[in-house]
Amino acid sequence: MGRLTGRDPSLLRRINSTVVLRALRAADGTPTLSDLVQATELSRPTVEGVVEQLVAAGLAAEATGGPGDVRRQGRPARRYRFRAEAGHSLGVEIGPHRVAAVLADLSGRRLGTAEREVSASAPAEERLERTRSTVAELLRLCGVSHGTLRAVGVGSPGIVEADGTVRLCTALPGWTGLPLGERLRHSFRCPVLVENDANAAVLAEHWKGAAVGSDDVVFVLAGLSPGAGSLIGGRLHRGFGGAAGEIGALHLLGREAAPEHLLSTTGEPLHPLDEAAVAEVFALARGGDERARQAVDRFLRRLVHDVAALVLALDPELVVVGGWAAGLDGVLAPLRRELERYCLRPPLVELSRLGADAIATGALRLALDRVEEELFTVEDADAR
Amino acid sequence: MGRLTGRDPSLLRRINSTVVLRALRAADGTPTLSDLVQATELSRPTVEGVVEQLVAAGLAAEATGGPGDVRRQGRPARRYRFRAEAGHSLGVEIGPHRVAAVLADLSGRRLGTAEREVSASAPAEERLERTRSTVAELLRLCGVSHGTLRAVGVGSPGIVEADGTVRLCTALPGWTGLPLGERLRHSFRCPVLVENDANAAVLAEHWKGAAVGSDDVVFVLAGLSPGAGSLIGGRLHRGFGGAAGEIGALHLLGREAAPEHLLSTTGEPLHPLDEAAVAEVFALARGGDERARQAVDRFLRRLVHDVAALVLALDPELVVVGGWAAGLDGVLAPLRRELERYCLRPPLVELSRLGADAIATGALRLALDRVEEELFTVEDADAR
Numbered sequence: 001m002g003r004l005t006g007r008d009p010s011l012l013r014r015i016n017s018t019v020v021l022r023a024l025r026a027a028d029g030t031p032t033l034s035d036l037v038q039a040t041e042l043s044r045p046t047v048e049g050v051v052e053q054l055v056a057a058g059l060a061a062e063a064t065g066g067p068g069d070v071r072r073q074g075r076p077a078r079r080y081r082f083r084a085e086a087g088h089s090l091g092v093e094i095g096p097h098r099v100a101a102v103l104a105d106l107s108g109r110r111l112g113t114a115e116r117e118v119s120a121s122a123p124a125e126e127r128l129e130r131t132r133s134t135v136a137e138l139l140r141l142c143g144v145s146h147g148t149l150r151a152v153g154v155g156s157p158g159i160v161e162a163d164g165t166v167r168l169c170t171a172l173p174g175w176t177g178l179p180l181g182e183r184l185r186h187s188f189r190c191p192v193l194v195e196n197d198a199n200a201a202v203l204a205e206h207w208k209g210a211a212v213g214s215d216d217v218v219f220v221l222a223g224l225s226p227g228a229g230s231l232i233g234g235r236l237h238r239g240f241g242g243a244a245g246e247i248g249a250l251h252l253l254g255r256e257a258a259p260e261h262l263l264s265t266t267g268e269p270l271h272p273l274d275e276a277a278v279a280e281v282f283a284l285a286r287g288g289d290e291r292a293r294q295a296v297d298r299f300l301r302r303l304v305h306d307v308a309a310l311v312l313a314l315d316p317e318l319v320v321v322g323g324w325a326a327g328l329d330g331v332l333a334p335l336r337r338e339l340e341r342y343c344l345r346p347p348l349v350e351l352s353r354l355g356a357d358a359i360a361t362g363a364l365r366l367a368l369d370r371v372e373e374e375l376f377t378v379e380d381a382d383a384r
Numbered sequence: 385m386g387r388l389t390g391r392d393p394s395l396l397r398r399i400n401s402t403v404v405l406r407a408l409r410a411a412d413g414t415p416t417l418s419d420l421v422q423a424t425e426l427s428r429p430t431v432e433g434v435v436e437q438l439v440a441a442g443l444a445a446e447a448t449g450g451p452g453d454v455r456r457q458g459r460p461a462r463r464y465r466f467r468a469e470a471g472h473s474l475g476v477e478i479g480p481h482r483v484a485a486v487l488a489d490l491s492g493r494r495l496g497t498a499e500r501e502v503s504a505s506a507p508a509e510e511r512l513e514r515t516r517s518t519v520a521e522l523l524r525l526c527g528v529s530h531g532t533l534r535a536v537g538v539g540s541p542g543i544v545e546a547d548g549t550v551r552l553c554t555a556l557p558g559w560t561g562l563p564l565g566e567r568l569r570h571s572f573r574c575p576v577l578v579e580n581d582a583n584a585a586v587l588a589e590h591w592k593g594a595a596v597g598s599d600d601v602v603f604v605l606a607g608l609s610p611g612a613g614s615l616i617g618g619r620l621h622r623g624f625g626g627a628a629g630e631i632g633a634l635h636l637l638g639r640e641a642a643p644e645h646l647l648s649t650t651g652e653p654l655h656p657l658d659e660a661a662v663a664e665v666f667a668l669a670r671g672g673d674e675r676a677r678q679a680v681d682r683f684l685r686r687l688v689h690d691v692a693a694l695v696l697a698l699d700p701e702l703v704v705v706g707g708w709a710a711g712l713d714g715v716l717a718p719l720r721r722e723l724e725r726y727c728l729r730p731p732l733v734e735l736s737r738l739g740a741d742a743i744a745t746g747a748l749r750l751a752l753d754r755v756e757e758e759l760f761t762v763e764d765a766d767a768r
Contacts, residue, residue: 159728168728216624228697237616239699240600241729247696249726250689305634312631313612313697315623342633344543344552345625 013050016042020050021059021082022376025107030063030079051080058086059375084109087150089371090135090188091364094127094156094180095197096120096171097275099134100360103142106150106375108368113360114138124174132187150374152192153366154184155200155359157227159243164194167242193366197221198245199236200362201352202229205320207365209353216317218245218310219352222325224278226306230314237314247306275324300331304338311343322352397434400426404434405443405466406760409491414447414463435464442470443759468493471534473755474519474572475748478511478540478564479581480504480555481659483518484744487526490534490759492752497744498522508558516571534758536576537750538568539584539743541611543627548578551626577750581605582629583620584746585736586613589704591749593737600701602629602694603736606709608662610690614698621698631690659708684715688722695727706736 023039024031031039036047054060063079084107093100100115116134118127139146158169164181184192195203202219205211211219215234221227228245230237237244284292307319319339325331332349339346354361407423408415415423420431438444447463468491477484484499500518502511523530542553548565568576579587586603589595595603599618605611612629614621621628668676691703703723709715716733723730736742 230697232616232621237698240701240731241699243696243728244699245697246699246728247693249696249728250693309631309634309693310697312627312634313614313629313694314621315625315628315630317624344627344630344633347624 016040016046017050017053018376020047021054024054024060024080025082025084025376027082030081032077032079034077036080055080059083082107086148087371088144088148089364089367090138090149090152091200091360091362091367092131092135092152092154093197093200093359093363094131094154094172095359096157099127099130100356101131101135101138102357102360102364103138103144104364104368106371110364111144112138112142113357114141121173124172124178127172127174128183131184135188146188149188149190151190151367151370152184152188153200153363153368153370154180154192154194155197155363156180156194157197159241159246160194160196161242164192166194191370193363193370195236195363195366196227196229196238196242196245197359198227198229199238200229200360200366201322201354201358202231202320202362203236203365204354204358204362205322205352206231206234207361209358209361210320210350211318214318214348216315217320218307218314218316218318218347219320219322219358220303220307220310221323222303222321222331223275223323226303226323226325228310230310230316232314245310247310250306250309278324296330300334303331304335307335308339308342311339311347315345316347318348318350320350320352322355322358326351326355400424400430401434401437402760404431405438408438408444408464409466409760411466414465416461416463418461420464439464443467466491470532471755472528472532473748473751474522474533474536475584475744475746475751476515476519476536476538477581477584477743477747478515478538478556479743480541483511483515484740485515485519485522486741486744486748487522487528488748488752490755494748495528496522496526497741498525505557508556508562511556511558512567515568519572530572533572533574535574535751535754536568536572537584537747537752537754538564538576538578539581539747540564540578541581543625543630544578544580545626548576550578575754577747577754579620579747579750580611580613580622580626580629581743582611582613583622584613584744584750585706585738585742586615586704586746587620587749588738588742588746589706589736590615590618591745593742593745594704594734595702598702598732600699601704602691602698602700602702602731603704603706603742604687604691604694605707606687606705606715607659607707610687610707610709612694614694614700616698629694631694634690634693662708680714684718687715688719691719692723692726695723695731699729700731702732702734704734704736706739706742710735710739 019040019042020036023036027035033044033047033051037044040047051060060080061083063081084105087106089104091102097120098115098117100113102113103111105111114134114137116130118130157171158175159167161167166175166178166180169175181192181194198219198221201221202217205219206217211217215231217231219229225248228247230245281292281295285296303325311319321331332351336349339349352358403424403426404420407420411419417428417431417435421428424431435444444464445467447465468489471490473488475486481504482499482501484497486497487495489495498518498521500514502514541555542559543551545551550559550562550564553559565576565578582603582605585605586601589603590601595601599615601615603613609632612631614629665676665679669680687709695703705715716735720733723733738745
C-alpha cells in the first residue's frame with residue numbers, strides 16, 4: 001500500500017480509517033493497538049486516534065475475554081474487534097411465486113432467511129407489500145432493527161434500469177415501468193440495488209456456488225423460458241440496455257414453437273408459470289408415457305439450442321444451469337453432449353449449487369459489495 | 385500528469401522521453417523547445433536533453449521552412465517535428481480468396497495498400513508465401529524498407545490463441561494448428577499480432593467505420609456461415625477460449641439445414657466458399673426466379689436468427705453487418721424488422737462502411753496500438 005503525503009487532511013483521515021478498519025476485520029482474533037500498528041504501518045498515535053473514532057462510530061469495540069497480553073508495565077494491552085453487528089445487509093428475491101429474503105451482518109455472515117408465497121397473478125402493490133412484510137418478519141426474527149440496514153439488494157425478473165426501474169417484465173403483473181428501486185428505498189431508507197434475477201444468481205454462484213473460481217460464466221435460469229446472467233472477466237455483463245442474456249425470446253423467431261407448446265401433451269399450451277403442470281409432464285415422462293417423453297425431449301432440445309446460442313456468442317469457461325429446470329432429471333447430459341458436438345470449444349456445464357437460494361444470495365452479494373465499498377475502499381489507498 | 389520524483393533514473397528518463405514525444409506528436413505545426421517546455425511542464429534542460437536523444441534515435445528531426453520565430457538574440461529558435469516516417473505498421477488480411485495488406489506510418493497515416501488473389505484450396509505454405517510476397521510488393525511500392533516495420537497485425541478466419549497459433553479454422557486448408565504468429569514473426573522480424581478476422585473487423589469499424597462512437601458493438605461477418613466480433617465497453621470480447629462470436633455453428637444444432645443447403649436451388653448444397661455461385665442465386669432471385677427467391681429468403685431467415693442470438697446474448701448498442709452478404713440487396717430490412725419484433729431492446733443495425741477493407745484495417749489498428757503503447761505510453765506517467 002502506497003504511503004500518501006497528500007494535502008487533503010480529511011481524505012487522509014478517511015484513508016487511515018479505512019486501512020485500520022480493514023486490518024481490524026482481517027485480523028485473527030482480537031488485535032492490540034500494537035498489532036494494528038504493525039499491520040497498517042501507520043504511526044501509533046494515528047492508529048490510536050482512528051480506533052477511538054471507530055469505537056465512537058460503533059464500528060469497533062474493545063474486546064473482552066481475549067487471551068492475556070502483558071505490557072511492560074504489567075497492565076494487559078487493550079484488544080479490539082470489528083463490530084460486524086453494527087450494520088446489516090439484506091438480499092431479497094421477488095419472484096412470480098414467492099418472496100425470499102436473507103439477512104447478513106457487516107462481515108457477510110448470514111443471520112437468517114425468510115420466505116413467503118405470493119400468487120403469480122398478484123398485482124404489483126400486493127407483491128411489494130409481501131416483500132416489506134417478509135423483510136419485517138425476518139428482521140424481527142433476527143432481533144435486528146430496521147435502522148441498521150446499510151444496503152438492500154433485490155433480484156427480480158425483467159430488464160432493470162441502472163436506477164432500479166423495471167423497464168420490461170412479462171413474468172410479474174404490473175412490474176413493467178415500476179420504479180422498484182425508488183419504492184423500496186422509500187420503505188427501507190437505505191441504498192437499494194435492483195438487479196435482474198439471473199444476473200443476481202450468477203453473482204451468487206460465483207460467490208459461493210458452482211462458479212467459485214471461474215470469472216467467465218453464463219448462468220442459465222432455466223424455466224419454460226430461459227434467461228441468463230453472465231460474468232465476463234469476473235464482472236457482470238448487463239449489456240448496453242440491461243437486456244443481455246434474455247435468450248428466451250429466441251424461439252419467437254423463425255416461427256418456432258414456444259416452450260409452453262413444446263412441453264404440452266394435450267395440444268393446448270401449458271401456462272408459462274404453471275410449474276405444477278410442468279412437473280407433471282416430467283413425472284409422466286419418467287413413468288414411461290410416450291407423449292410426455294416426446295414433450296420433454298422437445299423441451300430439452302429447445303433449452304440446448306438456447307444455451308448453445310449463449311455459449312457461441314460469449315464463449316464462457318463455465319455454464320451453470322439453475323432455475324426449476326435444473327431440478328429435473330436429465331438436463332445436464334444432453335446439454336453437455338450437444339455442446340461438445342457443436343461448440344468449437346465446449347464449456348464446462350454444472351448444475352447450480354445454490355438452487356432456490358441463488359437469487360436472494362446474489363442480491364445479498366450486491367448489497368454487501370455496496371457496504372464494503374463504503375466501509376473498506378478508498379480508491380487512492382488501494383494497491384492495484 | 386503527475387510529476388514524479390522517483391528513485392529510478394532510467395524510468396524517469398523514459399517517462400520524460402515519452403512525455404516530450406507525445407507533446408511533439410500532438411503539437412500543431414513545429415514546436416520550439418520553449419513550446420515543448422510549456423506543453424510538458426518539464427525543465428528546459430530536461431526537454432533539451434530528451435529532444436537530442438529523440439533526434440539521435442530518429443524519432444524527431446529539426447523542422448525546416450517553418451514560420452520564423454526570432455529570439456531576443458535575433459537568431460531564429462530551432463523548431464522540431466515528430467518523424468512519423470521513422471517506423472511503419474502493417475495490417476494484413478489472410479482470407480480464403482485473397483491476401484490484402486495496408487501500410488501506415490507512425491502517425492497512422494495510410495501509405496498504400498496491396499491485394500493478391502489466392503485459391504480457396506491453396507495449402508498453408510502457398511498462402512503464407514502469398515502473404516510475404518504481397519507485403520514485399522507493398523513495401524517496394526511505398527519505398528519503405530523492411531527494417532522500419534515496428535509491428536504487424538494479421539486478421540484471419542478461425543479461433544486464434546493469444547500467441548498467434550490458429551487453434552481451429554475450417555475455412556483455410558492447413559490452417560488449424562498453424563503457429564501463424566511465430567511463422568510471420570520469423571519473416572517480418574517484429575511483433576506480429578494475429579486476431580480472428582471478425583474481431584479485427586469490429587476494431588476497424590470502431591476506429592473509422594460504422595461504429596465510431598459506439599463502444600458496445602457486434603460486427604457480423606456475414607457469409608454463408610456467419611462469424612462475429614464484439615466490443616464490450618470499447619474492448620474486444622474474445623471469450624474464455626478466443627471463440628466468442630462463432631455463431632455459425634448454431635445451425636448444426638437441432639438438425640437444422642446448413643446455409644449452403646438453404647441457399648441451394650438444385651437440391652445439391654453450394655460449396656461454402658463459392659461466392660460466385662451464391663451471387664448467382666441472389667441475381668436469379670432479383671430477376672424473379674421463384675426458387676432462387678425462396679432460397680434467398682431461407683438464407684436471410686437463418687442470418688436473422690443467428691444475429692438475434694448474438695443480440696439477445698450480448699445486448700449491444702449497434703450491430704454492423706459486413707462480409708460479402710452485406711453487399712447483397714435486402715439484408716438490412718429483414719434484420720431490422722425481425723430484431724424490432726423480438727428483441728426486448730432492439731439495437732441499431734448498420735452496414736459496414738469499410739467493406740472489403742475492414743479486416744486489414746482492423747489488423748492495422750492492432751499493430752498501431754502496439755506501436756503507440758511502446759512509444760507513447762508509460763503507465764506511471766499517465767493520468768487516469
